[in-house]
Amino acid sequence: MKNPKRYLVTSALPYANGPLHLGHIAGAYLPADIYVRYLKLKGEDVAFICGSDEHGVPITLRARKEGVSPQDIVDKYHEMIKNSFAELGIAFDIYHRTSDPLHHETASAFFKEMNEKGEFIExxxxxxxxxxxxxxxxxxxxxxxxxxxxxxxxxxxxxxxxxxxxxxxxxxxxxxxxxxxxxxxxxTKHWYLDLEKYQHEWLEKWIDSHKSDWKANVYGQCKSWLNSGLQPRAVTRDLDWGVPVPLPNSEGKVLYVWFDAPIGYISATKAWAKENGKNWKDYWQSDDSRLIHFIGKDNIVFHCLIFPAMLKAHGDYILPDNVPANEFLNLEGEKLSTSRNWAVWIHEYLKRQRFYMEGFPDPQ
Ligand SMILES: [Zn+2]
CATH class of the missing domain: 2.170.220.10 (Methionyl-trna Synthetase; domain 2)
Incomplete structure (x- = not known):
């Protein structure tokens, strides 16, 4: 897009189930921060949005294992992640969270609107x-x-x-x-997003239109998903942790975490706009805004196919203009991984950094 009036830049919502590692920073946060600083130096109107992704089964599993509530788990890691970003100097305009009531309200309304338009298969x-x-x-x-x-x-x-x-x-x-x-x-009953229908109606054409302006790895991965044919995907789950399905007779059901998490970008923008005297709709619903998602490559399908499908099906929103996804960072030749505990942890790195800066001996 030439000469947009404003920019909405998002970084992937970190999952509040563990600390940040260097791979996260190199993939979705440092490049976004550099880009946003550049735009702001040029005097552009920019909202830089991020927050914690706090729903889903891995969090309930961890809570059970540790004998605490899911809220305890996300409270702990939300604080830790938020502090790590602040200490690293990644300057989000807001760092929000998906267990916030404003997010629950926003995600519920989004689901309801799509349901009323008949966009789901039951x-x-x-x-x-x-x-x-x-x-x-x-x-x-x-x-x-x-x-x-x-x-x-x-x-x-x-x-x-x-x-x-x-x-x-x-x-x-x-x-x-x-x-x-x-x-x-x-x-049990569930609601499905009809990705197969969207693929044929517009999604495939839209992805093709970005052949030359999206990164080759991003475009290539989208094409490979499309070539194997998208299938309807359930957007709800039977679980007691998440955004409740806002319909009668749906007790015990929540929105699936991949459905509610990207809506987190919208609720975070609302919270930021409220605090700063802005109108969030200018950033999400106005054709002269440019939406850019910075993510790691494991998130390509959600940000390039599924979330755009949701935005378009809802009807009021713009689609992302670009989705720069980075490859994984390797440590001694192997992919960084939270579950395999193979990483440089940011909170530990920052602690060592402070010791060096303040002239204390190496903490080890
Ligand atoms: Zn096996």
């Missing part, structure tokens, strides 16, 4: 249910024997031993991790 299906705990089981709450390699503690979505992607019904002798009992199958 489907009933059978899912594993723990009778003792009286709740449906997320894939990660089910373990059993891997049908490929025989590993006895494979999760419902993946075997960690052989790496095979699984669905819970493929597990041999499935067990609930809540009660230890074999789960039963029970019917």
């Amino acid at each position: 489907k009933e299906e059978e899912q594993f249910f723990d009778e003792q705990e009286q709740q449906f089981l997320a894939d990660r709450y089910i373990i059993g024997t891997c049908p490929k390699c025989g590993f006895e503690n494979a999760y419902g979505d993946q075997c960690e031993k052989c790496g095979t992607s699984l669905s819970p019904k493929e597990l041999i002798n499935p067990k609930s991790t809540l009660s230890g009992n074999p789960p039963i199958l029970k019917t």
Whole structure:
């Protein structure tokens, strides 16, 4: 876009389930910060938006393991992540969070609007249910024997031993991790985003129009998803942590975390606008605004296909103008990873940095 009136720049919302590492910074935060500083030096009108992504199953699992509430987990890591960014000098205009009531309100209204427009497919299906705990089981709450390699503690979505992607019904002798009992199958209803329809109506054409102005890795990954054909994706889950589905008779259901998290950019912009006497709609709903998402490459599908599909289906929003995604940073030849504890942790790096600056000996 030539000569936009204002810029909305977002950095991927860090997942509030662990501290930040150097790979995160190099991918989605440092490049965005440099870009925003450049725009601001030029005197442009810019909102630089970020915040913590605080819903989803990994957080509920961690809370259970540590014997605390999901809110305790996200409170701890939200503070830690927020402080790390501040100390590094990454200058967001706002660092918000998705457990905030303003976000719940915004995500609910977004879902309702799409539902009223008939954009969802409603489907009933059978899912594993723990009778003792009286709740449906997320894939990660089910373990059993891997049908490929025989590993006895494979999760419902993946075997960690052989790496095979699984669905819970493929597990041999499935067990609930809540009660230890074999789960039963029970019917439940979910709402699906019809990505297959959007692909044919406009999404494919829109991606093609960015062949020359998006990074080759981003465009290439989008094309490969499109070539294998998008399928409808459920936007709701049976879970007790998240944004409740705002419809009658949907107790125990929440918006799936990938549906509510990108809406976090919108609620963060609202919170920032309120504090600064701005109108958030100028940034999200005006054709003379330019929206740019900085992300890591594992987020390409969400920011280039799924979130644009949501924005367009809702109808009031602009689409991203560019989605610069970076490749992963390697440490001694291997990809940085939170789950494998292979990383340079930012809060530790900052602590060492402070010791050096203040002339104390090396803390180790
Ligand atoms: Zn396996």
